[in-house]
Structures are given as C-alpha cells and as structure tokens.
Amino acid sequence: MSETQLPPISVADVQRSVTETLDRLAPVIEPLGEAFAAEGFELALVGGPVRDAMLGRAHHDLDFTTSARPDDTERILKKWASTDRHGATWDMGRAFGTIGCRKGPWQVEVTTYRSEVYDPTSRKPDVDFGDTLAGDLGRRDFTINAMAVRVPGREVVDLYGGVVDLATRVLRTPGRPEDSFSDDPLRMMRAARFAAQLGFTVAPEVVEAMTAMADRISIISAERVRDELVKLVCAPYPRLGLTLLVDTGLADRVLPELPALRLERDEHHRHKDVYEHTLTVLEQAIDLESRLPGGGPDFVTRFAALMHDVGKPRTRRFVGDGSVTFHHHDVVGAKLTRKRMQALRFSKEEIEDVSTLVELHLRFHGYGTGEWTDSAVRRYVRDAGDQLERLHIVTRADCTTRNKKKAERLARTYDALEARIERLSEAEELAAMRPALDGNQIMEVLGLKPGREVGEAYKFLLDLRIDEGVLSEEEARQRLLEWWAAR
Known part of the structure; x- marks a missing residue:
C-alpha cells in the first residue's frame, strides 16, 4: 500500500x-x-x-x-x-x-x-x-x-x-471544479473516494476547489456522506482518499477525529505522528483481512483500525521526564467513535462492533510474556464476543515499530495468546461460554420469580465460569446456594 x-x-x-x-x-x-x-x-x-x-x-x-x-x-x-x-x-x-x-x-x-x-x-x-x-x-x-x-x-x-x-490516472472535472462542487458538494467526497478506488491523483485545481469549498459539504445529508466514506474506506487505496480529505479540510467537517491526530506525537516516538501511525495500522489491517471468513474488504475492521487511537488527543499528558502518556485513550476513543458513527447514521450493530474493537485494542498489552491466567484469557474472549477475529487483526496491525526484533517478539506473543485461546476453546467451547445453569434453573434452585435477582445470579455463575472454567450442574448449584446464603 x-x-x-x-x-x-x-x-x-x-x-x-x-x-x-x-x-x-x-x-x-x-x-x-x-x-x-x-x-x-x-x-x-x-x-x-x-x-x-x-x-x-x-x-x-x-x-x-x-x-x-x-x-x-x-x-x-x-x-x-x-x-x-x-x-x-x-x-x-x-x-x-x-x-x-x-x-x-x-x-x-x-x-x-x-x-x-x-x-x-x-x-x-x-x-x-x-x-x-x-x-x-x-x-x-x-x-x-x-x-x-x-x-x-x-x-x-x-x-x-x-x-x-x-x-494518466488523473481526476478532473468536465468544467470548472467550483461549478461542479457548487452544483453537488458530495462530489468532493466522491473525488476522495475515486482516488482511493482507482489509485488516481487529483488535479491541482480540483484540490484547490475542494479546499476552498469544504464548508459546502454541510448541506449534504449524513447518510450520503456516510455512504461515500464507507466506499472510500473499503477501497484498495484508502490512504489516498483519506489524505485528500484531511489535506483539503473536508475531514474536519465529516471525520474531525482523524486530522486531530496529526498534532499528537506517538508515545513511543517511532513514527512521525499518530496520524501517520493510524494510516499505517489501517494498511496493515487490510493486509490481514484474509484471516476473516469472507476475506475483505471489511469495513468494521478497517474503520476500527482508523479510529483506534482517536482518544489520544483528549488524553495526552506530558510527564516530567519529557515523555508523553495517553492513559485510557482506548475508553475515550470508543466513546468518540460511537458519537461520530451515530452522527453519520451508522447502524447500531456497526457502531457497537467498531467501538468494541476500539475499546479492546490495548487489552493485549497486559498479556506481557504470557502472564495472563486462563481466567484472563476467557475474559478476553468473552469481552470480544463475535468480534474476536477482528480484534486479532486490529491488535496485530497496531504494531508499527521499525524495530524488527520487537515486532517479531510481539507477533510471537500474540501467536501464543491465539494458541491458548484455541486450546481453551477446544476444551471449554469458549465461543458459547455460558453458566452451567440457565435462568429457569436458577429460579428453581433459589425459588425466585423473574427479575433483577435472577440476572445477578446469572452474572455470578458466568463470572465463576470465566474464573474457574467448566463446572458440573451439581457443583454450580452448590456454589450458587452458597453465594445466595452469603448475600
């Protein structure tokens, strides 16, 4: 790319x-x-x-x-x-x-x-x-x-x-670009989309008009802007289109979280800035899309890669030794992602999937060299849910270090985590992780009617399942009664 x-x-x-x-x-x-x-x-x-x-x-x-x-x-x-x-x-x-x-x-x-x-x-x-x-x-x-x-x-x-x-792979308008974009401002988004789809450059006069008229995009509905953005992100060369949106100021109107990253230094000082790091992560995620059942292009994975660090501008703190921290940028980034996707009228499912990946993209770094317990691995799988394979891609793509040994070490460590997940999945059916007792059984054991307390009991048994693995129904009944008596 x-x-x-x-x-x-x-x-x-x-x-x-x-x-x-x-x-x-x-x-x-x-x-x-x-x-x-x-x-x-x-x-x-x-x-x-x-x-x-x-x-x-x-x-x-x-x-x-x-x-x-x-x-x-x-x-x-x-x-x-x-x-x-x-x-x-x-x-x-x-x-x-x-x-x-x-x-x-x-x-x-x-x-x-x-x-x-x-x-x-x-x-x-x-x-x-x-x-x-x-x-x-x-x-x-x-x-x-x-x-x-x-x-x-x-x-x-x-x-x-x-x-x-x-x-010659150049994008021009039939007449004056100012007239074309005045007639239909969405064409400015289409210019970026075609650049991304076809690998074309955009004529200087077209770029100049887009820059001067970026505010006109405000009269276009969020749904039409969203549709062009999806096509751009799913194109073969999304960096070309995204760079054009940022350079012309259109991104400030439709995806302001992206240009905001240009001002933030990456905490490892291995990249020009977080903006460039983000585009690299996007490209590396695209290279890993073959891992998905349907291959690519996959919008959810790509957009999560694009948004994974948008929480950094809000969380940047300078430390006394001159370093920079971005604590909790994953959580903040997930909130910003959710808000932006709602403004662009994405579906609830897409919003939930992308924001989940943004929130979890740092979780792996607590794995160290394999210190996680089986319980922690189960929670990783449980929290990722049906986005686990996409999370694998985004997490792996987030490694953009130029240090070859470090990159290889991180890859090996993630290989080891995936292997542990696979072993536990085979032994415990992690994908269908649920307590040994269902809601009806819980009500029967505790003599309850449907309500909040049944949900609390179910959560207790699910946490027990995550912490200790598979329990028999009899053992689950006994532990449930002990928990209920101690409440």
Missing part, C-alpha cells in the same frame, strides 16, 4: 480494453440500442461502465442515458425484458428520470438526459430533463465518468478528455 500514483495506462491499452468489453456486452447493448432507435430515441452507455470498460473491468450492472422520457423508457424496457420469464422492471428512480430493468444476468438502469443543481441551502437537487447527450455529459462529476458509447454503433463520445485523464 502506498500513496504513490499508479503507473499510467497506454491509450492503446485503453482502446483494446473497451473493444473487448463492448464485444462481451454486445448481447445486451446492441439489441437494447436498436429497441430505443426503433422508437426514435438515442441511447448511450455512460459513466462508470464506460470507465470500467476502458480499465478492463467486467461487471453486469450497466448505466445508460437516453433522450427518451421515463414513460417511454419504461415501455421500451418492459417489452425488451418480456422475452425473459424472469425479466423485471422498476421505477423507484422515476423522479430522477431513472427506470431499472433486469434481464438474464444483466441489470440496467436507463436515465433521461438531465441536469441537476443544488440550491445553496438545500440537501436535495432539483432535476431537469435535457435533450442532448453533450448536455448530460457536461453535468457529470469527473471527466472519466463523462464518457459515453452510443448504441447501437459503439461510437465513443469523449468531449472532455476523459480517455487521456484515465490513461
């Missing part, structure tokens, strides 16, 4: 890729283009599918633009899809001129030529239908997304130099 721009692509390779991709898409783009042409309408493959075709990326979701209005589009698509008994159309995007359709393995969306502009104080765009392909392309976010292929016929339309920008 690196901030270095990826090497350029030759124009010849771009042309070859688009020819090969269009040949593969011919079974859908040619008959669909002919269906619209027969009704007197223009149709063009546009945006991401054209960009990806030039990059040699294959997928089955295709975006088209057309001179037809939504009613005509829907009529043509229904007829085209009717030859497939599983074919279907939908119109959830009708207000924006978009009709969707599925036929065989293909999913297409066809949108009427349009222009959309944000009122300076509005979070929602006003949509006007247009009459020309050129006008539609001119309103798009970046030149690499402002290319089209007319169908049928496969005429490539590139009015703004998108092919050259794609070949």
Whole structure:
C-alpha cells in the first residue's frame, strides 16, 4: 500500500480494453440500442461502465442515458425484458428520470438526459430533463465518468478528455471544479473516494476547489456522506482518499477525529505522528483481512483500525521526564467513535462492533510474556464476543515499530495468546461460554420469580465460569446456594 500514483495506462491499452468489453456486452447493448432507435430515441452507455470498460473491468450492472422520457423508457424496457420469464422492471428512480430493468444476468438502469443543481441551502437537487447527450455529459462529476458509447454503433463520445485523464490516472472535472462542487458538494467526497478506488491523483485545481469549498459539504445529508466514506474506506487505496480529505479540510467537517491526530506525537516516538501511525495500522489491517471468513474488504475492521487511537488527543499528558502518556485513550476513543458513527447514521450493530474493537485494542498489552491466567484469557474472549477475529487483526496491525526484533517478539506473543485461546476453546467451547445453569434453573434452585435477582445470579455463575472454567450442574448449584446464603 502506498500513496504513490499508479503507473499510467497506454491509450492503446485503453482502446483494446473497451473493444473487448463492448464485444462481451454486445448481447445486451446492441439489441437494447436498436429497441430505443426503433422508437426514435438515442441511447448511450455512460459513466462508470464506460470507465470500467476502458480499465478492463467486467461487471453486469450497466448505466445508460437516453433522450427518451421515463414513460417511454419504461415501455421500451418492459417489452425488451418480456422475452425473459424472469425479466423485471422498476421505477423507484422515476423522479430522477431513472427506470431499472433486469434481464438474464444483466441489470440496467436507463436515465433521461438531465441536469441537476443544488440550491445553496438545500440537501436535495432539483432535476431537469435535457435533450442532448453533450448536455448530460457536461453535468457529470469527473471527466472519466463523462464518457459515453452510443448504441447501437459503439461510437465513443469523449468531449472532455476523459480517455487521456484515465490513461494518466488523473481526476478532473468536465468544467470548472467550483461549478461542479457548487452544483453537488458530495462530489468532493466522491473525488476522495475515486482516488482511493482507482489509485488516481487529483488535479491541482480540483484540490484547490475542494479546499476552498469544504464548508459546502454541510448541506449534504449524513447518510450520503456516510455512504461515500464507507466506499472510500473499503477501497484498495484508502490512504489516498483519506489524505485528500484531511489535506483539503473536508475531514474536519465529516471525520474531525482523524486530522486531530496529526498534532499528537506517538508515545513511543517511532513514527512521525499518530496520524501517520493510524494510516499505517489501517494498511496493515487490510493486509490481514484474509484471516476473516469472507476475506475483505471489511469495513468494521478497517474503520476500527482508523479510529483506534482517536482518544489520544483528549488524553495526552506530558510527564516530567519529557515523555508523553495517553492513559485510557482506548475508553475515550470508543466513546468518540460511537458519537461520530451515530452522527453519520451508522447502524447500531456497526457502531457497537467498531467501538468494541476500539475499546479492546490495548487489552493485549497486559498479556506481557504470557502472564495472563486462563481466567484472563476467557475474559478476553468473552469481552470480544463475535468480534474476536477482528480484534486479532486490529491488535496485530497496531504494531508499527521499525524495530524488527520487537515486532517479531510481539507477533510471537500474540501467536501464543491465539494458541491458548484455541486450546481453551477446544476444551471449554469458549465461543458459547455460558453458566452451567440457565435462568429457569436458577429460579428453581433459589425459588425466585423473574427479575433483577435472577440476572445477578446469572452474572455470578458466568463470572465463576470465566474464573474457574467448566463446572458440573451439581457443583454450580452448590456454589450458587452458597453465594445466595452469603448475600
């Protein structure tokens, strides 16, 4: 992983890729283009599918633009899809001129030529239908997304130099970036996202406009900002996008905890600052994602790695010998993470998962060279819950020391901890850790009705399970009665 721009692509390779991709898409783009042409309408493959075709990326979701209005589009698509008994159309995007359709393995969306502009104080765009392909392309976010292929016929339309920008891996806007970002401020977030997804650099004039207009992002809903942030974090090169957000000041508005880390020295003085350390931890966590059942990208793991040290600015203390401490930054960081994710409208489950990882990321350092008792290991597993594998990744990724021997020692120690967890899991089924008696049995033994006291008794037995391992039901009954008598 690196901030270095990826090497350029030759124009010849771009042309070859688009020819090969269009040949593969011919079974859908040619008959669909002919269906619209027969009704007197223009149709063009546009945006991401054209960009990806030039990059040699294959997928089955295709975006088209057309001179037809939504009613005509829907009529043509229904007829085209009717030859497939599983074919279907939908119109959830009708207000924006978009009709969707599925036929065989293909999913297409066809949108009427349009222009959309944000009122300076509005979070929602006003949509006007247009009459020309050129006008539609001119309103798009970046030149690499402002290319089209007319169908049928496969005429490539590139009015703004998108092919050259794609070949040289540069992100530019079709017109003045100030006008583009004024029309839709979310495009500033999209610039960072595309940089992260494609490994592109961003043109200086675009960076300048993003910096000058960062405050405009405030009119965009939290949900739309969140969605772009998730795509950025899950991209192949998230450092590129995050660095752009921080350098332009956008991060100050959408994720202020990240730029705040630039001011904090790492307590080990092994890194330029905690900000750089954090980006390195993120990249190292990505490298370990193969440990997860589904592989990567995994947003929860990546965002936990990104947020793991956000509590340091609030907890920094200078010691008399010149060193710096960040006591309890794990707990403070978990609270800040929870608050930020709530503001960005993440789900309760995502908030809980990420904040749990942030709060537990330091726990391993109390392990020393293996001094933990089996009870402590059980508590580690219990507290991590279903986030244990992600915690393994974040904890391992948090080691960014340049001291090779120290790094190897930490890795060996964590290997040993995982081995202990595995041994205890096999012997005691740690993943399903629960007391020997359930709630109904507790009520029967103690003669209780449902209530707070049953919960207290259950917690006592669970703590006993963690401290001493598996107990028989009879032993658990005896210990429960002794605890109850001594209350």
